[in-house]
Amino acid sequence: MEKNIYDIEIKEELGVEYSKESSIFKIWSPFADNVYLNFYKYGEGDSFINRYELEKNDDGLWRVLVEGDLEGIYYTYTICHAQSTNEVVDIYAKALGLNGERGMIVDLSKTNPEGFYECKPQPFKRINDAVIYEVHIRDFSICETSGMENKGKFLALTKEGTKNIFGDSTGIDHIKQLGITHVHLLPIFDYATVNEAEYKFDEYNWGYDPKNYNTPEGSYATNSNDGYVRIKEFKELVMALHKNNIRVVMDVVYNHTYMTENSFFNHTVPDYYYRKRDGKFTNGSGCGNETASEHLMMRKFILDSVKYWAKEYMIDGFRFDLMGLHDIETMNLICDELEKIDEDIIVYGEGWVGGDSALPYETRAVRDNCDKTPKIAYFNDIFRDVVKGNVFNFSDKGYANGGGYLEESVKLSVLGCVENTLIDYSKTQRRPFAKSPKQVINYIEAHDNLTLWDKLYYSCPHSDERTREDMDKLAASIVFLSQGIPFIQAGQEFLRSKPSSTQRDKYEENSYNLSDFTNSIKWTKKSKYKNIFNYYKGLIELRKNHILFRLDNAQEIDKKITFLNDLPPFVVGYKLRDENEEIVVIFNPSNEDISIEGDFKGYKVYVNKYYAGNKSIFEINEEKIFVQDLSAYVLIKG
Ligand code: CA
Numbered sequence: 001m002e003k004n005i006y007d008i009e010i011k012e013e014l015g016v017e018y019s020k021e022s023s024i025f026k027i028w029s030p031f032a033d034n035v036y037l038n039f040y041k042y043g044e045g046d047s048f049i050n051r052y053e054l055e056k057n058d059d060g061l062w063r064v065l066v067e068g069d070l071e072g073i074y075y076t077y078t079i080c081h082a083q084s085t086n087e088v089v090d091i092y093a094k095a096l097g098l099n100g101e102r103g104m105i106v107d108l109s110k111t112n113p114e115g116f117y118e119c120k121p122q123p124f125k126r127i128n129d130a131v132i133y134e135v136h137i138r139d140f141s142i143c144e145t146s147g148m149e150n151k152g153k154f155l156a157l158t159k160e161g162t163k164n165i166f167g168d169s170t171g172i173d174h175i176k177q178l179g180i181t182h183v184h185l186l187p188i189f190d191y192a193t194v195n196e197a198e199y200k201f202d203e204y205n206w207g208y209d210p211k212n213y214n215t216p217e218g219s220y221a222t223n224s225n226d227g228y229v230r231i232k233e234f235k236e237l238v239m240a241l242h243k244n245n246i247r248v249v250m251d252v253v254y255n256h257t258y259m260t261e262n263s264f265f266n267h268t269v270p271d272y273y274y275r276k277r278d279g280k281f282t283n284g285s286g287c288g289n290e291t292a293s294e295h296l297m298m299r300k301f302i303l304d305s306v307k308y309w310a311k312e313y314m315i316d317g318f319r320f321d322l323m324g325l326h327d328i329e330t331m332n333l334i335c336d337e338l339e340k341i342d343e344d345i346i347v348y349g350e351g352w353v354g355g356d357s358a359l360p361y362e363t364r365a366v367r368d369n370c371d372k373t374p375k376i377a378y379f380n381d382i383f384r385d386v387v388k389g390n391v392f393n394f395s396d397k398g399y400a401n402g403g404g405y406l407e408e409s410v411k412l413s414v415l416g417c418v419e420n421t422l423i424d425y426s427k428t429q430r431r432p433f434a435k436s437p438k439q440v441i442n443y444i445e446a447h448d449n450l451t452l453w454d455k456l457y458y459s460c461p462h463s464d465e466r467t468r469e470d471m472d473k474l475a476a477s478i479v480f481l482s483q484g485i486p487f488i489q490a491g492q493e494f495l496r497s498k499p500s501s502t503q504r505d506k507y508e509e510n511s512y513n514l515s516d517f518t519n520s521i522k523w524t525k526k527s528k529y530k531n532i533f534n535y536y537k538g539l540i541e542l543r544k545n546h547i548l549f550r551l552d553n554a555q556e557i558d559k560k561i562t563f564l565n566d567l568p569p570f571v572v573g574y575k576l577r578d579e580n581e582e583i584v585v586i587f588n589p590s591n592e593d594i595s596i597e598g599d600f601k602g603y604k605v606y607v608n609k610y611y612a613g614n615k616s617i618f619e620i621n622e623e624k625i626f627v628q629d630l631s632a633y634v635l636i637k638g
Pocket of ligand 1: 211
């Protein structure tokens with residue numbers, strides 16, 4: 001080969017181009033001496049049919065055209081390098097056999113539920129109009145309390161009308177009731193660690209262990225032997241959500257693969273797809289390797305894959321795991337390409353890395369480089385830690401659970417950590433990072449770390465449950481009333497907990513491979529903590545109905561928000577104002593009821609310690625308000 005491998009960029013589509021008459025197979029493997037295509041009757045076992053030899057061009061692209069209708073045949077490639085010969089799955093495979101060990105040739109036009117591409121959610125324009133809800137497919141339905149059918153599967157999320165034993169809605173109806181706009185699914189592409197064949201009751205994983213990127217995970221399908229089923233059933237899930245005006249975000253994990261030396265990528269083009277230093281794989285993911293998005297064919301792979309999910313599966317958003325391991329140029333290209341497909345697609349991610357990465361800091365898509373990725377939103381870990389305390393120190397407290405002098409940091413969080421002229425930074429060590437509220441995902445609970453409820457337990461061991469409920473509601477108020485994009489984990493709205501299965505009064509944080517006992521959502525809690533659920537629902541409703549909570553840019557923040565002065569210790573208050581209305585928000589994290597004097601007469605109350613919603617509960621008729629301990633208070637005049 002004459003060219004430098006790092007200059008090669010194959011423009012045409014890779015993978016299988018299927019038609020009834022013939023299929024074309026293309027794979028890029030520039031160092032191989034020979035490449036063979038193997039056909040099998042089944043996705044596993046001894047069912048070999050025959051094999052074809054591929055032909056190579058100058059850029060290392062191998063191809064073969066096979067006559068006839070190959071639908072339903074399973075396939076692999078045998079790639080012969082001087083050092084070794086390996087049988088691999090096509091990294092572009094669009095369908096898979098059991099456990100992702102063979103690709104499958106399918107007619108994708110047969111996988112669409114009726115009306116799939118016509119069934120679109122209502123138009124959506126601004127990312128900060130979103131309310132994001134993080135769901136793990138199995139967690140969401142597997143508990144016997146869910147009242148859902150097809151527990152643990154994609155199909156569980158397709159059925160309307162499901163209820164728990166107390167008659168409260170579960171599943172898709174619950175999501176609708178809460179007012180969520182985007183369901184963010186933990187990995188649903190094919191991952192490695194759950195055996196799809198003998199699916200044991202206790203086999204579980206979050207799915208951050210990628211095996212094949214362009215096909216849904218088999219253990220979430222009712223039948224993982226037939227490659228068609230997982231595709232059809234995942235599309236049914238997407239369509240059911242779309243029909244209910246709920247959008248679907250995929251959690252994508254292109255930053256590493258489960259296997260390293262023996263991954264399909266590495267056997268196809270040895271060493272090319274990963275970063276290395278001194279001849280060794282670098283481990284920026286903390287999972288043994290990191291992919292090299294700056295290498296043109298890896299960049300192409302990520303772009304092709306994301307575009308494929310957006311078009312074929314109508315995916316509405318992508319959450320990039322360890323996005324700091326991807327280079328800024330690749331991330332910006334992804335946004336540009338997705339915008340061409342559908343300008344409503346949202347992109348956000350974790351603006352950090354998981355280990356010592358070989359990617360130069362200035363080229364990483366990390367939080368502090370976010371000025372170079374204007375279309376991408378970043379998880380706001382400053383907000384998270386200010387509101388509930390440091391996630392790595394269980395006993396550490398934040399603003400909502402007795403953390404003390406955090407007023408200036410809370411002001412920064414309320415502004416979504418967007419650069420502004422409103423805050424005196426001499427009083428806080430924390431600094432804004434975002435240029436715009438559209439770049440910030442505000443959250444206090446996600447699959448990583450303790451749930452909020454468990455964090456409150458560990459950080460406030462001497463408080464009673466009622467007090468912790470109040471802390472929870474106060475913390476949630478800060479999430480939904482702040483500038484930026486609110487994000488919650490499924491079940492957070494009724495005090496989700498992850499109890500240890502082995503020890504009493506112990507709660508799990510890194511539960512990625514633990515049992516359903518720990519991870520499942522217990523749906524009877526929705527009825528037990530109806531007050532909490534209603535409070536979250538009310539906050540979402542309020543946020544959606546007032547544009548002032550969803551300001552467009554930093555200039556608007558400077559213009560439309562003012563902080564209240566001379567408040568009692570620990571209390572933060574601010575006013576939002578436009579030509580139509582004025583909103584006053586007060587957070588009182590102290591144990592004392594307080595009164596505040598001011599020009600409040602004529603305002604109506606929409607949020608207090610017990611209620612949140614878009615209907616006011618009473619009107620203020622004096623120049624003074626009373627805010628109870630550990631609570632949020634919202635007044636609106638307009
Ligand atoms: Ca799998």
